[in-house]
Amino acid sequence: MKHLDRDLFALQDRIVELGGMVEAATNRCIQCIENFDLTLAQEILDGEETINEMEVAIEEECLKILALHQPVAFDLRYIIVVLKVNNDLERMGDQAVNIAERVTALADMDRLVVDLDFATMGSICGKMVQRSIEALVRQDVVIAQKVLDMDDELDALHSRSYKTLQNVMKEDLSTIVPAISHLTISNNLERLGDLATNIAEEIIFMEEGEVVRHQEEH
């Protein structure tokens, strides 16, 4: 195996590892929201630094490979995609942190009795993270396309929670503060999905040379 190939495989292992961390943080978010589990919220907050350090290390690795092997054509584009995926994963980690902080704030308030699909939204997000990384590793446009489809589903659930929360607020003024916090969580989940969508679009762009990135934006 060529040195470059060996380094690219090692780089892939690391991005898969980072993806796994972000997926785990996303799954913790679901539990954390459902049960106001502050131990889990703290675990998400504690995990942020590791994710950040990992992002910095992966970026350094990319720069090292570029400087050492001076790859061209597909290998060069692949490394650039890894750099962008790396950045998006770290930003997803930030969204998990935002959710953990919001749940921590909510734990002190009266519980809002409202039927929101946060568990489904969170589970879609987790799958989107996992499948976007799978699409990268397998260089598989079909899997990437599934991530885009999941994002549509996520957006629909986000719109629904928005409407539900608006109605809850209208019916009972005392719900305004916690309802806005729930809106923020819904926003964070939707943003998490958008970041996974960015990754999927990068894979499709890399594979098909097509600029899907800007067709689906909203």
Added chain:
Amino acid sequence: MKHLDRDLFALQDRIVELGGMVEAATNRCIQCIENFDLTLAQEILDGEETINEMEVAIEEECLKILALHQPVAFDLRYIIVVLKVNNDLERMGDQAVNIAERVTALADMDRLVVDLDFATMGSICGKMVQRSIEALVRQDVVIAQKVLDMDDELDALHSRSYKTLQNVMKEDLSTIVPAISHLTISNNLERLGDLATNIAEEIIFMEEGEVVRHQEEH
């Protein structure tokens, strides 16, 4: 002048041009929010495609320089920073579009009589875009640091509009729908500032080799 230097200068000109477009979109947002100017809102929406195309073209340019000149050390890191700045600028453009869409939706509703500092927030955002690009061009850490300071100011104004809007909703149920739209605009402005902050942190990281990126996150 070496070929590489010439290409790097040309690349810099293009990122400055893209920065200018995003700054203009941000400034249009301020007018658009203040006066519910739907012509301006439409201009922001119409400008999105040009910003997106410019981002794709700059990324291609970066890949071409990497493949052709195989730069190392500072030049390599500089190109990677340009790639990330390019990505952040495009995402700022998306935030301007989100604001334009929200203002368009608000134009059909009853006006919310509330004192929000959106003009100041928007003007801080515009300055942050402009100065973050200036920091890149001059490779100036002091200017980059000023962008970080402006972000603190922006965050404080965002918190204030959050509280103001919560109170408005509590006092008058009929304001809930437009107030939530105003909250979203405040969020979009805050996200715009965060993206400029990312750029500033990249410059500091590049210049000082320091990982400020992860110290200031929230």
